[in-house]
Amino acid sequence: GAGVSQTPSNKVTEKGKYVELRCDPISGHTALYWYRQSLGQGPEFLIYFQGTGAADDSGLPNDRFFAVRPEGSVSTLKIQRTERGDSAVYLCASSAQLGQNTEAFFGQGTRLTVV
Amino acid sequence: GQQVMQIPQYQHVQEGEDFTTYCNSSTTLSNIQWYKQRPGGHPVFLIQLVKSGEVKKQKRLTFQFGEAKKNSSLHITATQTTDVGTYFCAGPGSGYALNFGKGTSLLVTP
Secondary structure, X not given: OXXXXXXXXXXXXXXXOOEEEEEEOOOOOOEEEEEEEOOOOOXXXXXXXXXXEEEEOOOOOOOOEEEXXXXXXXXXEEEOXXXXXXXXXXXXXXXXXXXXXXXXXXXXXXXXXXX | OOOEEEXXXXXXXXXXXXEEEEEEEOOOOOOEEXXXXXXXXXXXXXXXXXXXXXXXXXXXXXXEEOOOOOEEEEEEOOOOHHHOEEEEXXXXXXXXXXXXXXXXXEEEEO
């Protein structure tokens, strides 16, 4: 596709439920990142992938959060036993390669609301 | 990651006035990136600075990286209503991730 695509754009779920958020990166981009953005804050790093492997998951807040990228393209962020504090916009970004001097292209995000 | 602090948090200007946002780090940054996020939108890459004392211009936007590589600024000359949004600086974070500041929200009234 032309840009990074995230689905759904909005998700409302009840506390304790399981949710999956999907990210389809720019075709050919090997690096994929997940960030979380709360109101009035900058994006906060969660995890990034180089190809199929999670290269760094140090930003995941706890073991309720997990992400996969089985074929090196689409990624899914999974949140178990959701809590109200998980409510935020979840942003996915991709870049042509992994590196400090590369531009990240962000998707529109998934707004998760836990009620 | 290396923390980056941005000031001011908010700025409200009349169209045509200039605007500057500052980004500061307590440690030396290998590089710094700037992003713009329109209301309801997603962050969009503006520029990356790598060299000490570097200055880059994009039309009415001027980006600077300090000599010590601990601070950076974004200056907009003669703001327009299209400049409305939140401007984020981002330094290197964990591994190859970005460590974003809290951003400066710019409001421009015609």
